[in-house]
Amino acid sequence: MIRNSINLLTKKLISSTSCQRTRMRCFSSGATNLVDVNVNDKTGIAVVTLNRPPVNSLNLELLTDLSKTLDELESNRSKGMILTSSSKTVFSAGLDILEMYNPEPERSKAFWTALQDVWLKLYGSPYPTAAAINGHSPAGGCLLAICCEYRVMVNDFTIGLNETRLGISAPSFFISSFRNVLSTREAEKALTLGTMFSSDEALKVGLVDEIATDKADSINKCENFLLEFKKVSSMARAFTKQSLRKKDLEELENNREQDLQLFLFAINQPIVQKGLGAYIQSLKKK
Numbered sequence: 228m229i230r231n232s233i234n235l236l237t238k239k240l241i242s243s244t245s246c247q248r249t250r251m252r253c254f255s256s257g258a259t260n261l262v263d264v265n266v267n268d269k270t271g272i273a274v275v276t277l278n279r280p281p282v283n284s285l286n287l288e289l290l291t292d293l294s295k296t297l298d299e300l301e302s303n304r305s306k307g308m309i310l311t312s313s314s315k316t317v318f319s320a321g322l323d324i325l326e327m328y329n330p331e332p333e334r335s336k337a338f339w340t341a342l343q344d345v346w347l348k349l350y351g352s353p354y355p356t357a358a359a360i361n362g363h364s365p366a367g368g369c370l371l372a373i374c375c376e377y378r379v380m381v382n383d384f385t386i387g388l389n390e391t392r393l394g395i396s397a398p399s400f401f402i403s404s405f406r407n408v409l410s411t412r413e414a415e416k417a418l419t420l421g422t423m424f425s426s427d428e429a430l431k432v433g434l435v436d437e438i439a440t441d442k443a444d445s446i447n448k449c450e451n452f453l454l455e456f457k458k459v460s461s462m463a464r465a466f467t468k469q470s471l472r473k474k475d476l477e478e479l480e481n482n483r484e485q486d487l488q489l490f491l492f493a494i495n496q497p498i499v500q501k502g503l504g505a506y507i508q509s510l511k512k513k
């Protein structure tokens with residue numbers, strides 16, 4: 228994939244004059260409405276909205292739609308993407324726990340492969356990305372946000388990788404993108420404790436870049452960040468980003484099967500199933 232991106236960058240360099248003339252249009256992510264895409268004709272920036280009520284938990288279908296959307300943004304030579312949510316209180320509740328509870332082998336495999344795809348495409352995207360975090364963002368929700376290059380979070384919500392609180396470890400690609408944002412010290416402390424940060428705490432520690440008053444404000448701030456790249460060569464920008472993230476991307480690309488097998492092994496452990504079952508019940512009892 229990295230080789231493909233570099234080839235794509237080279238092709239873009241050759242055809243950069245015609246690229247600049249291209250104006251993107253709105254497009255949909257596919258048959259379902261789990262991901263809405265709205266492209267601003269003037270700026271070329273796409274607002275991608277997760278739309279799986281009630282909490283945008285990431286199941287196979289949502290991940291597949293998101294993956295297709297990321298493909299379309301790349302092939303449309305997007306000027307930038309803002310990731311947000313249609314919910315008023317939740318950005319994303321993370322991975323859909325029901326995908327991991329009493330797992331069905333083929334579906335679990337497809338589910339984890341779709342998550343790997345989304346991570347590789349989002350973390351390694353050539354276009355600039357920002358997350359307008361307009362609600363709680365635990366675990367896999369936080370993962371989507373930290374794959375982006377900039378995060379603006381609406382006040383009074385929480386964000387973090389809380390996997391250890393569920394009795395599981397955050398997978399290695401979650402950890403590498405977390406460490407890309409936080410210092411190793413802060414990342415270790417937060418990951419081992421499973422810390423969920425308030426918006427203010429997240430700002431203080433550097434997990435988010437700005438605080439917003441509401442969703443519109445967060446999108447506006449993300450847009451301002453993305454517009455800064457108007458002054459920068461898109462080729463040079465993308466190449467720099469991908470060079471910085473190359474090791475993390477290669478680590479997963481070269482070990483996808485091993486990572487998948489570790490996931491399947493982990494979720495099939497009786498103790499993990501027991502923990503997930505109890506967690507689902509605790510969410511329902513709230």
Ligand SMILES: CCCCCCCCCCCC/C=C/CC(=O)SCCNC(=O)CCNC(=O)[C@H](O)C(C)(C)COP(=O)(O)OP(=O)(O)OC[C@H]1O[C@@H](n2cnc3c(N)ncnc32)[C@H](O)[C@@H]1OP(=O)(O)O
Pocket residue numbers: 281282284316317319320321322323324325363365366367368389390394395396397398489490493494507510511513
């Ligand atoms: C042991 C060593 C192993 C080492 C190897 C590692 C290999 C890998 C192992 C596997 C890794 C797996 C990685 C997982 C990462 C994840 O993302 S796990 C998901 C973690 N998510 C959470 O903990 C969030 C849980 N949800 C909440 O905290 C809250 O729902 C919320 C704050 C997001 C929203 O609160 P609220 O608005 O009050 O809504 P609720 O009433 O709580 O929920 C509404 C509804 O949605 C259901 N739900 C919530 N979250 C999820 C979810 N993640 N998945 C599925 N369903 C969810 C909730 O149960 C409610 O359902 P009902 O309406 O009651 O039916």
